[in-house]
Amino acid sequence: xxxxxxxxxLALLAVVTIACSxxxxxxxxxxxxxxxxQEQTDEENITLRVAWWGGQERHDRTLQVIEMYEEQNPNVxxxxxxSGFDGYFDKLNTQLAAGNAPDVIQFGGNLNDFxxxxxxxxxxxxxxxxxxxxxxxxxxxDSATFDGKLYGVTLGTTAWGILVNKTLFEExxxxxPSKEWTWDEFKDLTPQLTENLDGAYxxxxxxxxxxxxxxxxxxxxxxxxxxIGFEAQDVKDWFNLWKELRxxxxxxxxxxxxxxxxxxxxSLIVQQDVAIESIASNQLGAYAGATEDEFELYPYPYNAExxxxxxxxxxxxxxxAYKDTPHPEEAAKFMDFFVNxxxxxxxxxxxxxxxxxxxxxxNLIDQADEMDQAVYSYIDLVSESSDAPYIPNLPGxxxxxxxxxxxxxxxxxxxxxxxxxxxxxxxxxxxxIDKYVNEAAE
Numbered sequence: 001x002x003x004x005x006x007x008x009x010l011a012l013l014a015v016v017t018i019a020c021s022x023x024x025x026x027x028x029x030x031x032x033x034x035x036x037x038q039e040q041t042d043e044e045n046i047t048l049r050v051a052w053w054g055g056q057e058r059h060d061r062t063l064q065v066i067e068m069y070e071e072q073n074p075n076v077x078x079x080x081x082x083s084g085f086d087g088y089f090d091k092l093n094t095q096l097a098a099g100n101a102p103d104v105i106q107f108g109g110n111l112n113d114f115x116x117x118x119x120x121x122x123x124x125x126x127x128x129x130x131x132x133x134x135x136x137x138x139x140x141x142d143s144a145t146f147d148g149k150l151y152g153v154t155l156g157t158t159a160w161g162i163l164v165n166k167t168l169f170e171e172x173x174x175x176x177p178s179k180e181w182t183w184d185e186f187k188d189l190t191p192q193l194t195e196n197l198d199g200a201y202x203x204x205x206x207x208x209x210x211x212x213x214x215x216x217x218x219x220x221x222x223x224x225x226x227x228i229g230f231e232a233q234d235v236k237d238w239f240n241l242w243k244e245l246r247x248x249x250x251x252x253x254x255x256x257x258x259x260x261x262x263x264x265x266x267s268l269i270v271q272q273d274v275a276i277e278s279i280a281s282n283q284l285g286a287y288a289g290a291t292e293d294e295f296e297l298y299p300y301p302y303n304a305e306x307x308x309x310x311x312x313x314x315x316x317x318x319x320x321a322y323k324d325t326p327h328p329e330e331a332a333k334f335m336d337f338f339v340n341x342x343x344x345x346x347x348x349x350x351x352x353x354x355x356x357x358x359x360x361x362x363n364l365i366d367q368a369d370e371m372d373q374a375v376y377s378y379i380d381l382v383s384e385s386s387d388a389p390y391i392p393n394l395p396g397x398x399x400x401x402x403x404x405x406x407x408x409x410x411x412x413x414x415x416x417x418x419x420x421x422x423x424x425x426x427x428x429x430x431x432x433i434d435k436y437v438n439e440a441a442e
Contacts, residue, residue: 043075046330051081052106052317053088055264055286058351065344069337076330085262089398096322103325104334107152107318110397114320115146116436121321122149126332132340140356143315143390152318153335156353158282159311159382160213162300167293168275172196179298179381183241186301190250193275201252203245203276204260204268208404210278210300211238216310216388217303223394223433235422239411243418254412265290281378282316282353285371297378299385312388313379316353350375395436400429 052062059082066078081102083091089110095101096119107114114120127133127150133141136154144152169176172193177185190202206213214234215221221229245251252274260268264286269277272293279287281297288295299309319338321331337344345360350372355361365376394400407425410416416424 045075045077046327047077047079048104048327048330048334049079049081049102050104050334051088051092051102053083053085054351055084055283055290057264057286057289061348061351064347065338068341068344068347069334072337073333076334078334093398099324101322101324103322103327103331104319105322106155107320108397109315109393111144111152111318111320112146112392113395113397113436115151116395116439119323120151121323121325121328121331122151123153123321123332124150126329130329130332131336135340135358135360136356137358139313139390140315143392144318144320152320153339154315154318154356155339156282156316156350156355157313157379158280158316158353159313159379160209160278160300161281161311161378161382162298163269163277163279163284163287164296164298165269165272165275165293166296168193168197168200168272172275176296177298181298181301182304183301184304187245187248187250190245190276191248194249197275200272201256201274202250204252204274204278205242205257205408206278206300207408208401211235211404212391213300213310213388214238214241216312216391217300217306217308218310219306219308221389221391224391226437228430228433232423232426235426236418239408239418239422242408243411246412254409257412258409269295280316280353281375281382282350284375284378285349285351288371297374299381308388309386310388311382311386312390313382314390315356354379394429394433396432400432403428403432 050066052058054062062082063080066080070076070078092101092105096117101119111120123131131153133150133153137157140154140157141150144150144154164176166176173196174189174192177189186203193202194200212222214237215230218234220234223229242251246253251257252268256268256273259273264270264283267277267287267290268274270287270291270293278300284295284297299311302309319335321328321335325331338348339345339355340357340360342360342363345355345357345364346367349364354376355364364372368376403425407421410421411418415421
């Protein structure tokens, strides 16, 4: 009986031991499985390079948003590559040639050139997943769509305008013009400003972008849908207008004009070299923040014959992804954050233009300060006063912009007459357009 009882106890202990061992083994198996699962869900550490140009205010705002993104995405490190506009695309072209371009790149109206060079990533596979464009203005989506594919995220809506330095007007004792001013009025008041200011000129040259507005006032355009929309005489009329302004003393002399910088802090108007300058509306805050002077945005002087100011709403810049980025999904995700995240867009404000996301735009309007309200008011003014369509930049943007600048300078320094320079420009720009369009078709 005692032996039977002993066997029973030993058997019971064996069962308990086996059960405990089994539970322990299961626990170890579960723990191991859990750890393996944790390792599998750890996100890959990613370094994303982001490039843009701008003034110091844009750099500061963009860097702050990058910090916000990194905080929310601790596996992502963003290397910021930023500069002024001068030299930006020279550096980018070198990087592209070496196959070492940033993952996310800021473009202007020249995005089309880089799409045609086949170096930009189509974003369609990421729309609705990493990238939400459902609340973006359709016209801005269309502006970044080529051959049916979306290649860029529009960073803002803007319009060309005339920046008037009210401080210098007051100093000169010249009354501010009406916002329905004409070119004749412009020609009258700019020499007065020069005469009454010590070392400053009435206006800086409006350049190639101004020429596009000038054409729109005549119901013409540079190039659209395979068609050249202007003649050599239009070029002559534009350059003659500025030659007359320099001769009257209204426009800056060549030595001042060629020193102009597109960086707000170093611009002619901030440096008080001129009282009037052409800028994109989204730059108002950057210009105003770089000086104690008081500024106001005006539309371009009207064409008295057509009654048009020629200003159109347009995309300010785009973010696009390098075609060979090793992190296309993360690039799309960052672009989505940049234009759709409420907190991020509150930091960015209107620096790159009025937001294209309707909810974001409403949020910013509701809390806009005086400077932002001025930008929104100008956009409203353009919407109400102009029917000018958006015209993309010329194919071969960089080459044609350089050609325009060189043509201006030949006229500045009397190396060619206006007629000679304009005819030469017209022939070369047509040849450049044909070259880039044919290359894109191949």
